[in-house]
Amino acid sequence: MxxxxxxxxxxxxxxxxxxxxxxxxxxxxxxxxxxxxxxxxxxxxxxxxxxxxxxxxxxxxxxxxxxxxxxxxxxxxxxxxxxxxxxxxxxxxxxxxxxxxxxxxxxxxxxxxxxxxxxxxxxxxxxxTARRISHVFVMDVPHHAETLFITDAAINIAPDLDAKRDIIQNAIDLFTAIGLGTPRVAILSAVETVTSKIPSTIEAAALCKMAERGQITGGILDGPLAFDNAIDPEAARIKGIKSEVAGRAQILVVPNLESGNMLAKNLTFLARADAAGLVLGxxxxxxxxxxxxxxxxxxxxxxxxxxxxxxxxxxxxxxxx
Missing domain, CATH: 3.40.50.10950 (Rossmann fold)
Structure with missing residues (x-):
C-alpha cells in the first residue's frame, strides 16, 4: 500500500x-x-x-x-x-x-x-499582473491543529514594505479562496516589540497600520511577533500579548527568504511536516x-x-x- x-x-x-x-x-x-x-x-x-x-x-x-x-x-x-x-x-x-x-x-x-x-x-x-508575484508554503504539520501558511520563502529574497503588502495579500486571498475562512496573520521577527535595531519590527508595525487603513484586506494582522508567541498560546500568555492572532496564527509572514526557507525546512525535516507550494500573483x-x-x-x-x-x-x- x-x-x-x-x-x-x-x-x-x-x-x-x-x-x-x-x-x-x-x-x-x-x-x-x-x-x-x-x-x-x-x-x-x-x-x-x-x-x-x-x-x-x-x-x-x-x-x-x-x-x-x-x-x-x-x-x-x-x-x-x-x-x-x-x-x-x-x-x-x-x-x-x-x-x-x-x-x-x-x-x-x-x-x-x-x-x-x-x-x-x-x-x-x-x-x-499588477500584483507582486510571491510563494506560499501550505504546510501540514503533525500534531498542529491547523494548516500553516508560510510566505515568502522561495521567490522574494529581501522584500521591501510594498512587496510585503502584496505577499501578505496574496496569502490572504489564497487562504480565503480555498475555504479556510478569515486568516490570522502573524508578521514574524525575532522579538515582539518594535525597535529601530531590528528593521523588520518596524515594517511589521507599518503593515499592521496598513491593514487598519484598508491597504491590506481580508485578514486579521498582528506583528511584530516572535515565532513562539505567534503559534503557541502559552508563550503569548507568558509574554502578556493579547490579540486575536498571538498564539493562534495561521499565516506566518517571514522577514526575508532566508528565514522563511529555514523555517519551512525545519518543520519539514524535524517535525516531519509536508510542504505544498504555490506561486501567486x-x-x-x-x-x-x-x-x-x-x-x-x-x-x-x-x-x-x-x-x-x-x-x-x-x-x-x-x-x-
Missing amino acids: PDWENPDETRRHEKYERLIARAKLAPEMTTAVAHPCDESSLRGAVEAAETGLMRPVLVGPVQKIRAVATAHSIDISPFELIDASHSDASAAKAVEIIRAGGAELLMKGSLHTDELMRAVTSSATGLR ARVPIILTSRADSVRARLASCAVAVLFAEARRNNAPIQGG
Whole structure:
C-alpha cells in the first residue's frame, strides 16, 4: 500500500486529505506541465491526473519525456505532448499555452525554478499582473491543529514594505479562496516589540497600520511577533500579548527568504511536516514541486491550485474545510 493511502498516515495528514478531497469535486483543469523530464515531475503530474485533480499537457522534449515514462513504467498515453527543445523553451511554450487560453494552471517540471519564473515574469510574453508575484508554503504539520501558511520563502529574497503588502495579500486571498475562512496573520521577527535595531519590527508595525487603513484586506494582522508567541498560546500568555492572532496564527509572514526557507525546512525535516507550494500573483496559480516532496505534498500542491483557480473562476470563496 502506498504511504499516502495508509490509514494511519491519512489521519496524520488529514488536513491535506480534506483539501485533496474537495479539489476532486471541482471541474478537472487543464495544466501545462513545463519540462517533466525526470521521474519525480512526470509521475507527480500523472498521479495528479489519476487522482482526478487535473488534465496535464506535457510540454518539453517529447522523446525525452517518453524515454522517462518508459524507463519508469509511467503511462502517459492519455495525455497531450507538446514538443519543446530544452528547458527554457519548455517554460516559454507552457506560458504561451496559458496566454492562449489552452490551460488554467502551470506546473513546474524538472527545470530550475528561475528558468520557469523568467518565462512567467517576462514583461512582453509572461503572466505578470499588477500584483507582486510571491510563494506560499501550505504546510501540514503533525500534531498542529491547523494548516500553516508560510510566505515568502522561495521567490522574494529581501522584500521591501510594498512587496510585503502584496505577499501578505496574496496569502490572504489564497487562504480565503480555498475555504479556510478569515486568516490570522502573524508578521514574524525575532522579538515582539518594535525597535529601530531590528528593521523588520518596524515594517511589521507599518503593515499592521496598513491593514487598519484598508491597504491590506481580508485578514486579521498582528506583528511584530516572535515565532513562539505567534503559534503557541502559552508563550503569548507568558509574554502578556493579547490579540486575536498571538498564539493562534495561521499565516506566518517571514522577514526575508532566508528565514522563511529555514523555517519551512525545519518543520519539514524535524517535525516531519509536508510542504505544498504555490506561486501567486500571476495570471494563473503556479504549482511548484520538489523532487524531495512526498506524493501527498505534490497532490496537495495541485489541490490547492485547483481550489484557488476554481474560486477565482467563480469569483467567490469555496465553502467548507
